Amino acid sequence: MTERPALPVASDGSDALQVAVRVAQAAGAEIERRLPDTIGAGAKERLGLTTKGGWNDRVTEVDKAAEDAALAVLTTAFPHHEIVGEESGAHGGDSPYRWYVDPIDGTRNFASGLPHICVSVGLWAYGEPTVGVLLDPIRRETFTAATGRGTAINGAPVTVSDESRMEEALLGFDIGYKGPEGKLLLAAVAELWPGFQSVRMMGSAALGITYAGCGRLELYAHHYVQPWDIAAAIVVVREAGGIATELNGGPLTPESRSIAAGAPRIHEQFLEATAGSLWRASAS
Numbered sequence: 001m002t003e004r005p006a007l008p009v010a011s012d013g014s015d016a017l018q019v020a021v022r023v024a025q026a027a028g029a030e031i032e033r034r035l036p037d038t039i040g041a042g043a044k045e046r047l048g049l050t051t052k053g054g055w056n057d058r059v060t061e062v063d064k065a066a067e068d069a070a071l072a073v074l075t076t077a078f079p080h081h082e083i084v085g086e087e088s089g090a091h092g093g094d095s096p097y098r099w100y101v102d103p104i105d106g107t108r109n110f111a112s113g114l115p116h117i118c119v120s121v122g123l124w125a126y127g128e129p130t131v132g133v134l135l136d137p138i139r140r141e142t143f144t145a146a147t148g149r150g151t152a153i154n155g156a157p158v159t160v161s162d163e164s165r166m167e168e169a170l171l172g173f174d175i176g177y178k179g180p181e182g183k184l185l186l187a188a189v190a191e192l193w194p195g196f197q198s199v200r201m202m203g204s205a206a207l208g209i210t211y212a213g214c215g216r217l218e219l220y221a222h223h224y225v226q227p228w229d230i231a232a233a234i235v236v237v238r239e240a241g242g243i244a245t246e247l248n249g250g251p252l253t254p255e256s257r258s259i260a261a262g263a264p265r266i267h268e269q270f271l272e273a274t275a276g277s278l279w280r281a282s283a284s
Contacts (some may be wrong), residue, residue: 007131007146007199008097010077016097016131017146019077020121020216020232022242024135026073027066027103027119031137034062038113047112058107063087066103066119074099074121095275096126098254100231106204115139120206122231124254132235134210143210143236151213151240152163160242161215164265166273171196172208176224181282185223188279192234195273205259209233212262213240219262219270223283234261243267247274247283258283 007016009080014022014103035047048061052150067087075081081097084090097124104110106117115138123131145151151158164167173189173233175182193199197221202208205222206229212220213236222229230244234252237244251270252259 003054008078008081008125012077014077016078016123017123017133017144017149017204019074019132020123020228021135021144022077023070023073023101023121023144024119024133027101028135028137030066030069031062031104031117031119034065035138038110040113042110043113044111047111059087060104060111063104063107067101068116068123070101070103070119074101079092080158081191085230086226087188088145100228100254102206105206105229109203114203114205117127117206118207118210120228120232122228122233122235124231127253129231129234129238131253132232132239132282134206134236136230138209145212145213145232145235145239147235147239148237153214157215158240159235160213160240160262160265161218161266162227163218163263166195166218166266166269168197169263169266171199171270172211172217172220173199173200174202174205174208174222176205176222181223181279182272184277184282191277192270192273194262205229205235208242209259209261210236213237213242215240215263217262218266219260221247221258221260221270223258223279225257225259227229227256230256230259234259237261245271247280 082092082095083099102120119135132145208220211217247258
């Protein structure tokens with residue numbers, strides 16, 4: 001087996017995990033600066049909330065400012081790496097190192113003053129998820145993970161839940177931006193719910209997956225994700241001892257559009273319980 005290269009190192013001696021933390025902090029500072037604008041009526045107007053891409057896909061001027069701040073740090077540290085930002089698209093040339101940056105995952109939550117958002121910064125090296133940093137600027141929690149280094153919250157090591165029974169498990173999910181599939185998801189959840197202890201709709205796929213990686217959820221599932229939603233959180237789950245796959249159980253790639261992630265036994269039972277469902281078929 002070919003040994004995977006060590007984490008890339010910037011000119012100042014910082015490795016990719018350290019750089020990813022700084023990138024997330026730069027975006028987080030922009031978000032914190034605008035938190036007062038999320039309070040009370042008129043927040044959406046103050047934040048410049050608009051629609052992009054689809055009827056339920058939103059962006060604010062803060063998303064753009066946060067991404068600009070993040071990319072300024074990242075391009076300085078690794079000028080020759082490829083970077084994919086949710087708001088600005090692809091940057092840089094051909095490189096075995098590709099970064100994915102989501103400046104605010106949970107934009108609709110943010111614009112509504114719901115305190116459940118994160119900055120997501122992930123590095124895929126040679127086609128494999130390698131570094132993941134997610135920053136919750138409201139709870140002031142930084143989730144970090146890198147291949148072979150485990151997962152931590154604010155420096156404290158964490159693992160996935162050790163729960164083995166689905167009836168005692170907490171399931172997180174989101175509807176996403178695709179209407180028909182969202183309806184199928186709600187129907188599937190209605191069937192699944194008696195088999196789970198409880199369910200939660202998160203409003204942030206990246207944070208939902210991350211919560212499944214640190215034991216706050218036993219499992220998170222989504223039928224329509226983008227690469228910047230999952231790139232960092234996959235590393236968090238796997239380094240915490242969890243499993244992350246497509247909804248059909250297949251391996252995740254940057255082109256994957258569905259995910260099931262969390263504790264191994266719950267993941268296995270979830271795939272068994274949803275086998276043959278219209279929801280899973282719609283996501284394949």
